[in-house]
Amino acid sequence: MKTVVIKECTDISIANTYTFDLSRIEVTHCVGCWTCWWKTPGKCVFNDLNEFYHEYITADKAIYLAKVTKGFISGNLKSLLDRMIPLYLPYTTYKTGESMHVKRYEKYPDIEFYYDxxxxxxxxxxxxxxxxxxxxxxxxxxxxxxxxxxDFVGIGGYKK
Structure with missing residues (x-):
């Protein structure tokens, strides 16, 4: 099972995974240019997340280890989530009774989201x-x- 880790908690490590360390990487904000949909489908105009996109979309599971301040995720994590829009098509569907972007890929990873x-x-x-x-x-x-x-540390998550 391939796992990708997106972490802001510096005192936690998970061996044998691709780790995207948000405590060391400042994610560029989405500028809403739509290039990822119209000019270079599936690819952001900024090339800083290309490896992350590949690792994320080919993972079976994504584990988020997020810092919460004032009741919400960090601005850096929010920028990452905004920048994940190239993983979806610009079209919308109403199959679930609500508006959602159409999938670009066959499968997306399961999510374990742990907050600090x-x-x-x-x-x-x-x-x-x-x-x-x-x-x-x-x-x-x-x-x-x-x-x-x-709960993550309690199930065997490794804390440095």
Whole structure:
């Protein structure tokens, strides 16, 4: 099983995986130019994520180890999610009863999303979990798990 790791938590490592370390990489913001859809289908005008796109789309599972501040993901992770739009077609479908981009690829990885951070209220946590689930539902991931980082470490995740 091929696994890709997207991490902001510097004290956690997972052996034998492709790791995209957001604590060391500043993701360029999407400029909304639509080049990835019309001029170079599936390829962003910025070439900084080409290796990541390949690793992500060929993975069976993507594990996110995210920092949460003020009840939301970091700006850097949000930029990465925005920049994943080349993995989908510019057309929309209504097959599920709602508007979604059409898949570009046959399969997308299952998601394990672990967050490191606190929420001021239970409602804040619920909104956050629903947001993460919606993002990856829209990204065509079939199995989506959203849990606190302690659950990852508790199931054998390696903490430095």
């Amino acid at each position: 951070g606190q929420f001021q209220t239970d409602d804040g946590l619920e909104i956050f979990e629903k947001y993460i689930n919606r993002v990856f539902y829209q990204f065509y991931s079939k199995n989506i798990v959203v849990k606190p980082i302690e």
